[in-house]
Amino acid sequence: MKITLKDGSVKEYASPMSIIDIAKDLSEGLARVACAGKVDGEIKDLRTVLEGDHQLEIVTASDPEGLRVIRHTASHVMAQAVKNLYPEAKVTIGPAIDEGFYYDFDSQSFSREDLDAIEAEMKKIIKEGHELTRFTLPRDEAVKYMQERNEPYKVELIQDLPEGSEISFYDQGGFVDLCAGPHLMSTKNIKAYKLISSSMAYWRGDSNKARLTRIYGTAFNKKDELEAYLKHLEDIKLRDHNRLGREMKLFTTVDVIGQGLPLLTPKGTRMIIKMQRWIEDLEDKEWGYVRTRTPLMAKSDLYKISGHWDHYLDGMFLLGDPEDPDCMALRPMTCPFQYYVYMNEQHSYRDLPVRMSETSTLFRNEDSGEMHGLTRVRQFTITEGHLVVRPDQMVEEVKRCLALAKHVLTVLGVEGEVTYHLSKCDPADFEKPESERKYIDTLEKWYQVEQHLRDILNEVGVDFTEDVGEAAFYGPKIDINAKNVYGKEDTMITIQWDEMIAEKFGMYYIDENGDKVRPFIIHRTSMGCYERTLAWLIEFYAGKFPTWLCPEQVRVLPISEKYADYAEKVRKALAAEDVDVTVDNRSEKIGFKIREARMDRLPYMLVVGADEEEKGTVSVRSRFEGDEGAKPLSDFVAQIVEEIRSKTIREEKAADPK
Numbered sequence: 203m204k205i206t207l208k209d210g211s212v213k214e215y216a217s218p219m220s221i222i223d224i225a226k227d228l229s230e231g232l233a234r235v236a237c238a239g240k241v242d243g244e245i246k247d248l249r250t251v252l253e254g255d256h257q258l259e260i261v262t263a264s265d266p267e268g269l270r271v272i273r274h275t276a277s278h279v280m281a282q283a284v285k286n287l288y289p290e291a292k293v294t295i296g297p298a299i300d301e302g303f304y305y306d307f308d309s310q311s312f313s314r315e316d317l318d319a320i321e322a323e324m325k326k327i328i329k330e331g332h333e334l335t336r337f338t339l340p341r342d343e344a345v346k347y348m349q350e351r352n353e354p355y356k357v358e359l360i361q362d363l364p365e366g367s368e369i370s371f372y373d374q375g376g377f378v379d380l381c382a383g384p385h386l387m388s389t390k391n392i393k394a395y396k397l398i399s400s401s402m403a404y405w406r407g408d409s410n411k412a413r414l415t416r417i418y419g420t421a422f423n424k425k426d427e428l429e430a431y432l433k434h435l436e437d438i439k440l441r442d443h444n445r446l447g448r449e450m451k452l453f454t455t456v457d458v459i460g461q462g463l464p465l466l467t468p469k470g471t472r473m474i475i476k477m478q479r480w481i482e483d484l485e486d487k488e489w490g491y492v493r494t495r496t497p498l499m500a501k502s503d504l505y506k507i508s509g510h511w512d513h514y515l516d517g518m519f520l521l522g523d524p525e526d527p528d529c530m531a532l533r534p535m536t537c538p539f540q541y542y543v544y545m546n547e548q549h550s551y552r553d554l555p556v557r558m559s560e561t562s563t564l565f566r567n568e569d570s571g572e573m574h575g576l577t578r579v580r581q582f583t584i585t586e587g588h589l590v591v592r593p594d595q596m597v598e599e600v601k602r603c604l605a606l607a608k609h610v611l612t613v614l615g616v617e618g619e620v621t622y623h624l625s626k627c628d629p630a631d632f633e634k635p636e637s638e639r640k641y642i643d644t645l646e647k648w649y650q651v652e653q654h655l656r657d658i659l660n661e662v663g664v665d666f667t668e669d670v671g672e673a674a675f676y677g678p679k680i681d682i683n684a685k686n687v688y689g690k691e692d693t694m695i696t697i698q699w700d701e702m703i704a705e706k707f708g709m710y711y712i713d714e715n716g717d718k719v720r721p722f723i724i725h726r727t728s729m730g731c732y733e734r735t736l737a738w739l740i741e742f743y744a745g746k747f748p749t750w751l752c753p754e755q756v757r758v759l760p761i762s763e764k765y766a767d768y769a770e771k772v773r774k775a776l777a778a779e780d781v782d783v784t785v786d787n788r789s790e791k792i793g794f795k796i797r798e799a800r801m802d803r804l805p806y807m808l809v810v811g812a813d814e815e816e817k818g819t820v821s822v823r824s825r826f827e828g829d830e831g832a833k834p835l836s837d838f839v840a841q842i843v844e845e846i847r848s849k850t851i852r853e854e855k856a857a858d859p860k
């Protein structure tokens with residue numbers, strides 16, 4: 203047989219050979235670092251025996267595919283270590299993932315100390331250098347084999363495989379796992395690994411099935427690569443809003459109040475109020491919105507019209523028995539409430555578009571396992587709006603919604619962080635019989651609207667991806683997404699095209715001929731949800747917010763009590779211009795006060811003593827430049843007022859305090 207290698211050279215062998223033997227024939231050194239073989243472009247286990255002519259590339263840990271093999275083998279070693287220490291634990295699945303691997307066990311939960319003990323046991327297994335050997339069994343025997351070993355999850359997995367299939371297993375020193383491979387030849391080839399964390403998971407990701415304990419770990423080719431990765435994880439943790447936001451006293455949670463119900467403390471509230479005042483003024487004064495204020499709850503009748511009662515009942519908080527006609531529910535969205543505001547008076551074609559916005563608190567009964575800080579919550583406040591639009595105005599209005607969202611993101615300094623998406627229907631859906639379809643209307647109609655949105659995205663000048671099957675059933679939409687520090691993507695802003703809902707609620711306007719016509723609706727947000735945006739800003743800025751957003755913008759630091767009066771005069775001058783300013787009047791040393799203010803990530807500290815009092819100046823220290831020198835008080839007031847008014851984001855040039 204002829205084997206063509208990556209460099210184009212050809213090796214000939216008289217009889218079939220395994221990939222690892224071919225690697226050994228090429229060089230012992232290569233065989234030692236081999237993780238898998240790429241045969242005609244497909245990753246194969248090193249034990250695979252090749253027959254006939256093939257292209258072959260030996261994959262090592264420096265290839266991403268090779269690293270996956272190391273990580274997957276490390277997950278088996280971790281499972282073996284867990285079984286050694288906790289024989290009653292049941293094994294389930296343990297794949298390699300992008301940054302490492304995990305394994306789910308039906309077992310007790312594991313503390314950090316437990317993870318350390320498991321890690322130590324892994325070290326032993328790796329040192330012992332067990333060979334991994336592969337064997338196969340017919341399906342029925344494979345079921346029996348795992349039944350005898352009392353591993354019910356593995357039995358279930360095998361039973362899901364087609365009847366008559368050969369099931370492959372890997373054995374390492376007596377620990378046998380059901381697995382398709384590929385794997386390293388020996389446990390001793392795992393050089394650098396670490397168990398990261400443990401969390402709760404569900405069997406098959408289904409919350410109605412067994413609760414499992416997941417252990418996340420990672421493995422790298424070299425120790426220094428592992429260390430660099432662990433350092434990166436530490437940095438991420440420091441930015442995690444769920445930690446930093448609490449540390450900065452922006453929000454908290456309380457068990458007795460409930461999961462997913464964060465309390466915004468005075469500082470966090472101050473930040474949200476600044477955003478809210480800005481957004482409301484922006485929308486109403488510059489973008490032609492009118493503001494509504496509608497109830498937080500409604501009778502079931504309303505949700506029956508909107509369709510939520512049939513499709514979203516599990517996600518709503520009910521007040522009373524759902525069978526009772528007077529049963530109320532907390533609102534999961536604002537749409538129908540604003541429709542009734544529109545219908546409160548008759549509209550002519552000349553009145554449209556009607557752009558309604560509301561700073562709207564919503565309630566969604568999400569799974570408690572999903573709760574996280576300010577991003578996965580059960581109650582949140584959103585800048586939600588509905589535009590009632592004539593069909594001929596639709597393109598222009600959607601364009602304005604997108605332009606507004608882009609403007610908001612730009613002012614917040616995060617426009618470069620988001621991705622834009624055109625969420626489309628799935629054309630395959632239209633091949634189904636009409637009763638089974640998810641999407642309304644015809645495919646031609648969808649293509650038409652999708653083309654409008656595509657043109658709008660191009661015209662506003664943003665890069666975007668097109669996501670098939672991500673649309674709502676009633677129309678395509680534009681989604682603007684951002685990633686959190688852990689790389690998880692969330693939708694921050696959405697703009698949806700809806701031609702259907704007006705019919706359901708009986709909304710109309712009077713056209714030029716005096717006829718009643720159904721308007722189109724745009725569902726949209728301009729900034730999205732306040733809590734989630736705050737979380738995002740905490741992580742993006744690592745708590746060093748632009749001055750205008752800071753809950754405390756200036757702290758006056760008198761050198762001693764003697765200058766308390768002058769400090770108060772400085773405070774008053776700033777407060778009179780709506781600057782958030784405090785005075786640190788404690789009898790601490792000035793160096794201590796400065797250090798603490800810097801630790802609090804304050805934009806400005808004003809040091810005042812004899813010299814400043816006499817000349818009417820302040821000595822400015824900023825987070826941006828460090829020492830900015832003495833300035834006349836009136837100059838500093840004018841400078842910061844302008845910085846806040848223009849929402850300038852100053853560059854950070856000064857080093858962080860140690």
Ligand SMILES: [Zn+2]
Binds near residue numbers: 380382383
């Ligand atoms: Zn496996």
Ligand SMILES: [Zn+2]
Binds near residue numbers: 535725
């Ligand atoms: Zn809506």
